[in-house]
Amino acid sequence: MSTPDAASAAPEAVATPVAAAAAVTPAPGESSVRRGLPRVAGGEPWPPAGTAPASGDVSSRSASPSSLDDRASDVGALVVVQPEASAPAALLSADLDTPLPWTRTVWNGRAPRHVAAAPASARRLPTWPQAIAGLLAAAALGLVAGAAIAFVRTLLSFPFMQDFLAAFPGEYEPAIAVEPGFAPWVNWAHFFNMFLIVLIIRSGLRVRSEKRPTVFWTPRGNQKGKISLTLWFHQALDLLWIINGVIFVVLLFVTGHWVRIVPTSWEVFPNALSAALQYVSFDWPHENGWNNYNSLQQLAYFATVFIAAPLAVATGFRMSGLWPKKAEKLSKAYPVEWARALHFPIMLYFVAFIIAHVALVMLTGFLRNLNHMYASQDAVTWTGFWVFIASLVVLAVAWFAARPLVLAPIAKLFGQVSGR
Incomplete structure (x- = not known):
């Protein structure tokens, strides 16, 4: 014991x-322990x-x-x-009131969208080899561009190319006479097109990158048509862009100004080549947009208005909820995979067109071109420039306002808005 x-x-x-x-x-004087029931029966x-x-x-x-x-x-x-x-x-002498260290092993109960983003300092930066490779690529592009300019300038110095430029200066006289200048409706259509296309590109890229939307829009009477608020905004802009484009094309043919952007002679192709060579050589063709576009401009505007824009509408409509679900034969003839394969490259075309368009506007008579597009006058004044600045302010406000806090009340006018 x-x-x-x-x-x-x-x-x-x-x-x-x-x-x-x-x-x-028990010791003498001590009492025994109180006894209870037996542990086994009996x-x-x-x-x-x-x-x-x-x-x-x-x-x-x-x-x-x-x-x-x-x-x-x-x-x-x-x-x-x-x-x-x-x-x-040391363990025996430790303070017993201090809890032992432990690690939380259960889920913290927060959704992935609430996980804090990594600090900027923790983000991966390009390594020195990658940075050097980028600089070398930029230098190579510069050398290629310089070589192309030198080659074209040398080519145009030959007598046969001088004869080609004389025969095809870069533009031709249209077969149908058209009144020169730009009507105010052209200026308004140009502004709305710029306003809408920039927001369409922004919202379209947001739709592609948005993995877990937080706000949704549902049309009235169709609970199965629930889409993200970003996609609703993109499609709403598309509808406004289509309306603006239809009005522009109708007025274009009603007033006869379609001749300015629709080729009417096969001479458009050699003249377009001549204009392209002159642009590359930096000995640019004569700018006469108030009366007649050069052939390269005409082909670019025609492709944008009558080819790229309809393709963007057709592919966007195929991917949208407006496409009829029960049209099996039509869906089989026009698979949604085709629309997805074409829609993004068409957007890239619009981006490239905007960059080239803005660059040439700035480099071929900035003030005069802005007066053509924003003030309906053929003069070198600051009127068109200030209207252009005002349009940029409106676009910037719309750019920063395109968020759920502002879009949700507008979307509620046409359906139901809900969160995740």
């Missing part, structure tokens, strides 16, 4: 209760007769001696003290 002397012999021991109780003979009451509570002080690293004595007396068990040789002295 263990005695309190064993506990005093090991002061740095850990106290544990013994699983099986032992019988203790046996004698437990604990056995003559069992006495354990006495003495027991020291423990995790509990006071008095609490251990109380527990031992309640169950009628003795306390055995065993030495813990493997425990270091």
